[in-house]
Amino acid sequence: MIEESFVQTMSLTFKLAGVTTLFLLMIGIPLGYYLAATKNRLKPVLEAIVSMPLVLPPSVLGFYMLVFFSPKNAFGQWLDETLDLRLVFSFEGLVVASIIFSLPFMVHPIQSGFSALPKNLTEAAYTLGKSKINVLFRALLPNIRPSLLTGIVISFAHTVGEFGVVLMMGGNISGETRVASIAIYDEVESLNYGAANQYALTLFLISFAILLFVYAINKHFLKAELS
Amino acid sequence: MNELILSKDLRGANGVIPLEIDTTFKRGELTVLFGKSGAGKSTILRMIAGLLEPTGGKIIIEDEIWYDSSKKINLPPQKRKVGFVFQDYALFPNMTVRQNLLYALDDKKKIVKVDEILKITELTKLENEKPDALSGGQKQRVALARALVREPKILLLDEPLSALDFAMRAKLQDELLKIQRHFNLTTVLVSHDIGEVYKLAQFVLELADGKILRQGTPSEIFGGSKISGKFKFSGEIVDIAQSDIVFIVSILVGQDVVKVVSTEEEIRDLKIGRKVTLSSKAFNPIITPI
Structure with a gap:
C-alpha cells in the first residue's frame, strides 16, 4: 500500500519535472538568445522579471498565481470556459507554476552561454548566407552545449525540490498534485517518520547524483574544448 | 567596376568622426585599406558586407546594387555574395575544417568545390580536425578557404594576418596573392603594415579620420617620388x-x-x-x- 503511493508520488514528481524542463527549454532558448543579443533599453526590466523567482518567497508567487488562475477571476474563468483548463489544484497548474518558478534557472545559463560566444560567429554565418534560425541551430546552440546541459539539469532538479509554489497552487491531491516534497511534509504531520525518511532520502540522493553529473560532465566538456 | 560612396558617423575615442568615402576600384584587383586604427577601415568592410548600415551612399559591386540610400535598397548580408575573413577567424568550433567549408556551400551538389579548395589551401590533411586543434596560420587558411567556397564577388579581409608571427605572415601573404590571382578575385584587405601593403596591394586607399587621404599604387603613395633611390x-x-x-x-x-x-x-x-x-x-x- 505504502509502496504503491510512494511510486505514484515519485513518478508524478519526475513527470512534473520532465514536462516543466521541456517547456522551459523551448522558452529558455529564444528568451536567453534575445537577452544576450538585444540592445533594447527595456532589457533590464525583462531581466528583472526573469530573475524575480530567485528572490521572491515561493508562497508569494504561489498566492498570486492561485488568485490569478482562480475560476472566480476573469482570466481563470476564461480559461475554464473557453479552453476547459482549470489551473488551480491540477497537474497542468503545477506545470505552469513550475515553469515560472524555475525560469531563471534555465534562462541564466543559456543567456551567459550565448553572451560568451564571439559576436562574429553570428556575423560570419550571415556572410555565408545563412538565416537567423539556421545560425541559431547550426552555429550557436552546438557551441553552448555545457550551458544547455546546466540549464536542463538545474531546472529539473529545482522543480523536483520545490515546495511552496506547489503547495499553494496544487495542494495535496494524491496522483494529481502530491509531489515528493509535499508528501514529506504530509507524512511528518501525521508523525509517519519512516515514510517521510523514504522520500527525503530518495530526494537527497537524486539531487546529489544530478549535481555530481552536471559538474563531472561540464568538466569533461571544458577539457574537450581546451584540448 | 565597383563603386563605393559611404557616409557614417564613427564613434571613436575622440568623439564622433564623420566617415566620408567616395571611390571606385577595378574588378579582380587587390585594394588595401591602409591607415591607423580608428580610421574607419574595418567599418568600411562591415558596410560592404552588410553587417553595418551606412547613413547614406551607394555600394555597387560587379554592377549589382547592394546598397543605395536614394533608392532605399539595402540587401541583407545573406544576399550579398561576399567572402569575409575576420581578424580572429570566426571558425565554428563545433565543426571540423571540412564541415566549416561545407556549411558555407550553398549548392550541396558542388561538393567537389570543397575538395578543390581544401587542396589549393593545403588543408586536405587537416580536414577532420576541429579549429581548436589548429595553429593560428592554419586557422587563417581555413577562414580564407571557407570564404572562397561561397564563390564571392568580393573578398573582404579584415587584418587577416595581424595575429601571426613574421615568418607565418610572409608565407601566408604569398599564398593569399597566389589564391587571389588564381580566382581573379576582387579583394579588399585592411592592413596597417606598410610591408604588407607593398607586397600585396595593386591599389591603396590611405585613410585618416574617416577620409581618404591618398589613393594610388603603393609606390605612388609610399615611394616618396622625390627620391630616385635605387x-x-x-x-x-x-x-x-x-x-x-x-x-x-x-x-x-x-x-x-x-x-x-x-x-x-x-x-x-x-x-x-x-x-x-x-x-x-x-x-x-x-x-x-x-
Missing part, C-alpha cells in the same frame, strides 16, 4: 641613441635592425615608433649568394 625599404624606428656628436637611429626593416648614423638636425622629425623609408642614392650594392 635601394628603398620601409621600416619602423625602434631606437634613437646619442653617440658623441651624432645619433644612431635603429630601424626595424623586416626582421633586421639597421643602424643609421644621423645628425641632430636629421633626427628632429624622427621619433621612436615612426614609420620611415630608408633609401640610398649613390652607392653600389654588392650581391653575395648565401
